[in-house]
Amino acid sequence: MLVYDLGDIVTLKKGHPCGENQWKIIRKGADMKLECLGCNRQIWLSRIDFEKRVRKIKEDDKFISIVHHKKKEE
Numbered sequence: 342m343l344v345y346d347l348g349d350i351v352t353l354k355k356g357h358p359c360g361e362n363q364w365k366i367i368r369k370g371a372d373m374k375l376e377c378l379g380c381n382r383q384i385w386l387s388r389i390d391f392e393k394r395v396r397k398i399k400e401d402d403k404f405i406s407i408v409h410h411k412k413k414e415e
């Protein structure tokens with residue numbers, strides 16, 4: 342399982358209807374809470390749905406494919 346931190350910015354398979362596809366992780370656990378950076382709406386996704394839909398993560402100001410996301414030490 343990949344490790345995410347609060348505040349991480351990710352993109353999903355499908356963007357938000359507002360046109361944005363950048364989401365900030367604001368809660369994590371069995372359910373993930375994400376905030377759309379376009380309109381600030383918040384959505385809940387189950388962890389399983391989140392893992393299926395997440396595509397990229399922002400690292401050092403660049404979006405990289407989630408498969409290259411390094412697992413961080415906790």
Ligand SMILES: [Zn+2]
Pocket residue numbers: 357358359360361377378379380381382
């Ligand atoms: Zn939005």
